Amino acid sequence: MSEIITQSIQDYLKHIYELNENGNTASTNDLAARLNIAPASVTGMLQKLASVSPALVVYKKHQGVTLTRAGEKAALEVIRHHRLLELYLVKALGYSWDEVHAEADRLEHFISEDFEARVAEALGHPERDPHGELIPTADLTMPMDESCPLASLRTDETATVKRVSDDDPALLRHLLEIGVLPEVKVIIENYSELDGNLTLHVEGQKSKIVLGTAITKRIFVEK
Amino acid sequence: MSEIITQSIQDYLKHIYELNENGNTASTNDLAARLNIAPASVTGMLQKLASVSPALVVYKKHQGVTLTRAGEKAALEVIRHHRLLELYLVKALGYSWDEVHAEADRLEHFISEDFEARVAEALGHPERDPHGELIPTADLTMPMDESCPLASLRTDETATVKRVSDDDPALLRHLLEIGVLPEVKVIIENYSELDGNLTLHVEGQKSKIVLGTAITKRIFVEK
């Protein structure tokens, strides 16, 4: 039984996990867009993932998929690899936080459990990756994430940045430049009803900055 | 033109390089044995490698293959990855020298040129891997290897161990135990005509040891 979980399957499961995180089922089209694979091919793979034993997803025609516990464990394994690798590349090999994603996205599929354990040890069993994303534990549970989008804050609210989306290097370079990094405090000076722009003061920075929703939806904070 | 060099092709080229090292052409059967692939499948791949452009091997029916310059460069790229990775795993992550081969054999195909450069830098641009094997340079040339098999030495000769075969963990653990490591000096106390056994004194060790040809052919020394 217990089928081989290929690189391709790992990528499907990882993206299904991320789409499921907000309680949504993962739709064929969303997955196709994320994975850069034709929707028809995604349907084929989802049907396969649902019919292996143990099943990795629950599939109902036209209604997208959710992960089974087996699928979730496989997904968390890959995500743990990814995030540990990202942090290791930064800490040990001097990568900057906008460079790590692509490298980790490949290597995540090929490191051994031994390698994973040694890297975790070398890093002191960290909780978060360079972008503040939570690292699943060695026993494959995902810690609770208490954060909400910066975009949901309003004038005079105060919060601490916890994590940022890591898939756009240009955004990461910009955030580094304006000092919006994990664990940094921000104060909302103004919220614009018209465009959703936030004007905010960033701890340690002289001038205020204005950020649109394309950015503030990708920054997560705790109040 | 310039075809994609897949993981599978990289493995073929690497093993062809190693078989070619002693001036021999790489035979279908030898490759099949090393790669754990049926001879018929190897023939198919060799014909393909000979017909891509630029050609990666020179193939003549029933006579095995040799690498073209393009094939050699691709092979050296993989071998450089492998040996840098092995040394990095030992130096940075605490692997022992009998544990690194399998991990490096997978990762060699998936690290970026950037990763390679950073690892080389972190290691101070080393010349040899943990087993004493020479690391191809960044511009893909293989340094001269001046060593010869320990098995070719005779009574009263003195030599320095330069490298050992890295593909048998049990042998590596044994060599570690008896102190036969790169840069260690040995003196041949006796050579047996009958079985080829060598009795030798190893620098830093109390008692003499006797090694059969299965071992002495896999240890390389300089006089």
Add this chain to the structure above:
DNA sequence: AATGTATTTTAGGTTAGACTAAATTATTTG
């Protein structure tokens, strides 16, 4: 409730890289 649009699935096909069985060619040995 009917129609148009968006989403998803089905059907049929391609490619890389493996396999086995059978045929061919090369090499060794009596």
Add this chain to the structure above:
DNA sequence: CAAATAATTTAGTCTAACCTAAAATACATT
């Protein structure tokens, strides 16, 4: 040098993971 044996190649299949085009279904709007 002929027969046996070993090495290699050919021919035909298989599987995973993708593709496109067409069909089916679901959903949104009037």
